[in-house]
Amino acid sequence: MPGAFEGETVTRRRFMNVVTQGSGMVAAAAFTLPALGFALGPLFSRVPFDWQVIGPPGDFTKTTYTTKVLTIVQGIGEAGYSIAYVRTRDPQIDTEPVDEYNRWVALSSRCMHLGCPVRFVSAAQRFICPCHGGVYDFRGMVAGGPPVRPLDRFYTRLNESTGMVEIGPRYSVNSELERFSPRDPGQPLDGIGQYLYPARFDTSSGPPGHP
Amino acid sequence: MPKLPSPPLPKILKPVPKRPGDNGQKMGPVEAAAEGGIHVVDWLDERTSMSGGIRWLLFRKVPKGINWFYTLGSATMFAFLNQAVTGVFLAMFYRPDVNGGAYESIRYITDDAFLGQLVRAMHKWGASVMIILIFLHMARVFFFGAYKYPRELTWIIGVVLLILTLAMGFTGYLLPFDQRSYWATIVGVNINGTGPFIGPYLSDFLRAGPEFGATTLSRFYAIHMMLIPGLIAALIGAHLYLITKLGISAPPWLKAEEEPEMREAEI
Numbered sequence A: 001m002p003g004a005f006e007g008e009t010v011t012r013r014r015f016m017n018v019v020t021q022g023s024g025m026v027a028a029a030a031f032t033l034p035a036l037g038f039a040l041g042p043l044f045s046r047v048p049f050d051w052q053v054i055g056p057p058g059d060f061t062k063t064t065y066t067t068k069v070l071t072i073v074q075g076i077g078e079a080g081y082s083i084a085y086v087r088t089r090d091p092q093i094d095t096e097p098v099d100e101y102n103r104w105v106a107l108s109s110r111c112m113h114l115g116c117p118v119r120f121v122s123a124a125q126r127f128i129c130p131c132h133g134g135v136y137d138f139r140g141m142v143a144g145g146p147p148v149r150p151l152d153r154f155y156t157r158l159n160e161s162t163g164m165v166e167i168g169p170r171y172s173v174n175s176e177l178e179r180f181s182p183r184d185p186g187q188p189l190d191g192i193g194q195y196l197y198p199a200r201f202d203t204s205s206g207p208p209g210h211p
Numbered sequence B: 001m002p003k004l005p006s007p008p009l010p011k012i013l014k015p016v017p018k019r020p021g022d023n024g025q026k027m028g029p030v031e032a033a034a035e036g037g038i039h040v041v042d043w044l045d046e047r048t049s050m051s052g053g054i055r056w057l058l059f060r061k062v063p064k065g066i067n068w069f070y071t072l073g074s075a076t077m078f079a080f081l082n083q084a085v086t087g088v089f090l091a092m093f094y095r096p097d098v099n100g101g102a103y104e105s106i107r108y109i110t111d112d113a114f115l116g117q118l119v120r121a122m123h124k125w126g127a128s129v130m131i132i133l134i135f136l137h138m139a140r141v142f143f144f145g146a147y148k149y150p151r152e153l154t155w156i157i158g159v160v161l162l163i164l165t166l167a168m169g170f171t172g173y174l175l176p177f178d179q180r181s182y183w184a185t186i187v188g189v190n191i192n193g194t195g196p197f198i199g200p201y202l203s204d205f206l207r208a209g210p211e212f213g214a215t216t217l218s219r220f221y222a223i224h225m226m227l228i229p230g231l232i233a234a235l236i237g238a239h240l241y242l243i244t245k246l247g248i249s250a251p252p253w254l255k256a257e258e259e260p261e262m263r264e265a266e267i
Helices: A012-044 B029-048 B050-058 B068-091 B101-111 B116-143 B152-174 B179-193 B199-207 B214-246 B260-266
Strands: A052-055 A066-071 A081-088 A104-108 A119-121 A126-128 A142-144 A153-159 A164-173
Touching: A012 B199, A052 A066, A081 A164, A104 A164, B029 B050, B050 B214, B068 B116, B068 B214, B101 B116, B116 B152, B152 B179, B152 B214, B179 B199, B199 B214
Parallel strands: none
Antiparallel strands: A052 A164, A066 A081, A081 A104, A104 A153, A119 A126, A153 A164
């Protein structure tokens, strides 16, 4: 081979090039990859899971909603609060199958258009969003405006030992009120929606036994 | 040419004419200062040869017919420089603390800090001015056809600069951390989340998790004051290099002048 000594398969100039550029790339990767992983890490983080007491069963009725303040994120003050609208399950109107996690219906105040806080207007029996005019009926199903799916819900349960109603993690529903792992607002779950908007990598934020 | 009358200055302020035969043996303080400056510039130029680069950048030929529309690009750049300078000084007071500290530090800047209200207003209004100017600049380039060969890369870099400027607006909007910032960011992040397939991961990346949390604000702050400004400054450099290298395009209403030799060749 020209430029190489007897028995060499690569010229010394080329070997030098490869070694210099290779070590430069290793050095750059040594700080880029950890930094990138650090920035992308929260995508894979687990959602802290806890049950919060919201009151005795007598606090809630079938006919109207009670407003409860939840702590969604610990330790950041008011920015970590969210509101749930809670009522007792009414078999007359709540047609979705009953289990131990929905004996109280707890709707998230997060609008499923783009995440503004909805307000329950008892005179109209509707949830109304101030931002872009989303309207939901008494069960949280879309009644008008831009929202793409019914209001998110929270798991609820009765703590047998204390006799208190507790509220758990959020879950999303499609228009049939089938449960999905929590999604962001604006992501429809009907039809191909659940495939266009995949679940988070970590979906273990639901109660035990939930897919 | 008629000579203008000399201004009616008092005698003491009138420049003293040089004495005949004075060949600069004795320098006045002004001449000495000028001489000193020339020495410094010479010293630098001998070691860097930067005068050639400066001449290349500033003393270049421009086509006939350029007009005020051609200043929109530099106007945008000066808006960016205003944002950079005021932003550095705002960063000396700002505290990206979700638990009330961010709002309190903004309140301190606005109400208590000396000239804080002015500097913050310059940053806030300058942001809008920069967005308006960058769109006007883009419209000028588009309607004058200045994006055409060989200036396509300049246009592409300009589009990236436009996107980065909008990202600056988005990340900066959260920093005062009042109700408007908070909900606007919730909505903005969720708009990112509506993109199919990558949307959910993009919104989680922006929020640093599935919910708006303790690190969302500091993440936005870091993106706003370190990541994007560095990119913008680097890309403005590339943009200016290409403008200087390729020259400015003539306005579209200007007809190209025919070379006399070409006219003869046709005959």
